[in-house]
Amino acid sequence: MAYNLELSGVCKTYPGGHFSLNDVTFSVPKGTIVGLVGENGAGKTTMIGCILGTTRRDAGEIRIFGQEMTDADTALREQIGVVYDGDNFPGHLCAGQLADIMRGLYTSWDDAAFDAFLSRFSLPREQKIKAYSRGMGMKLALSAALAHHPKLLILDEATGGLDPVMREELLDVFLEFVQDEEHSILLSSHITSDLERVADYIVFVHRGRVILTAAKDELRYNYAVLRCRKSDFARIDARDILAYRERDFQTDVLVADGRAAGRKYGDIAADHPSLDEIMLLLIKGERA
Numbered sequence: 001m002a003y004n005l006e007l008s009g010v011c012k013t014y015p016g017g018h019f020s021l022n023d024v025t026f027s028v029p030k031g032t033i034v035g036l037v038g039e040n041g042a043g044k045t046t047m048i049g050c051i052l053g054t055t056r057r058d059a060g061e062i063r064i065f066g067q068e069m070t071d072a073d074t075a076l077r078e079q080i081g082v083v084y085d086g087d088n089f090p091g092h093l094c095a096g097q098l099a100d101i102m103r104g105l106y107t108s109w110d111d112a113a114f115d116a117f118l119s120r121f122s123l124p125r126e127q128k129i130k131a132y133s134r135g136m137g138m139k140l141a142l143s144a145a146l147a148h149h150p151k152l153l154i155l156d157e158a159t160g161g162l163d164p165v166m167r168e169e170l171l172d173v174f175l176e177f178v179q180d181e182e183h184s185i186l187l188s189s190h191i192t193s194d195l196e197r198v199a200d201y202i203v204f205v206h207r208g209r210v211i212l213t214a215a216k217d218e219l220r221y222n223y224a225v226l227r228c229r230k231s232d233f234a235r236i237d238a239r240d241i242l243a244y245r246e247r248d249f250q251t252d253v254l255v256a257d258g259r260a261a262g263r264k265y266g267d268i269a270a271d272h273p274s275l276d277e278i279m280l281l282l283i284k285g286e287r288a
Helices: 044-052 095-105 111-120 134-146 164-177 192-198 216-221 258-264 275-284
Strands: 003-013 020-029 033-037 059-064 080-083 152-156 184-188 201-206 209-215 224-228 243-246 251-255 269-271
Touching: 003 044, 003 184, 020 033, 020 044, 020 184, 020 201, 020 209, 033 044, 033 192, 044 059, 044 152, 044 184, 080 134, 095 111, 095 134, 111 134, 134 164, 152 164, 164 184, 164 192, 184 192, 192 216, 192 275, 201 216, 201 275, 209 216, 209 275, 224 258, 243 275, 251 258, 251 275, 258 269
Parallel strands: 033 184, 033 201, 080 152, 152 184
Antiparallel strands: 003 020, 003 059, 201 209, 224 251, 224 269, 243 251
């Protein structure tokens, strides 16, 4: 399998020791969307900063298109499109002025592609960006990110705070982008329904660590949650338990192979969990 992005053993510690990335390892294959999911403060934005070189890592290796990227690698940076949560551009600019600036930054900048996205998203070219709604601002940022024809898109909460119609529109663009099998997306989001729709792989992050990486279809079709009474829970082999969480009258047990668990513990009710429930069990639950 070929990759557009690979992280291996990445570590970052901040002064005071309040937060650190610990041995972060995952990859983004070509032609895929990888969802980076975790609670606020889990370390997703710090990981993205390390990837882009805006945050200096303490250890580990990051390879983009098979090579380490340095500050001088402008050609490599041209192949990366980035959209951040929040304000991506100065509010006093309009889209036309933004295009003038981006044209000077990217040798591969494509005015026709940018104008096509402005038209598709119904974005006024001469209106000041500060007058845009949040959704319009995210659409403009995505238009600018795509207009220089990147191979890798890195999106930090790009759909956060948008209404369902706008999110659907952006998700369609993401899916179109990875139709080219040389392209990939790393999509950081806490909206797991978006990831359930478009992601191929999910990376769960908690307190600066990757706690699980799996194909979305594996999570959807293979993982299961056993709904146990106390007497049921006592029968479950600890080796089958990824995480468990005690509730008022039952214990929920996350297992990686629901079919095998069904054969082994056939009288215990089992459900296919959502990404939200998997994340809650991994973060709030306990290990056997």
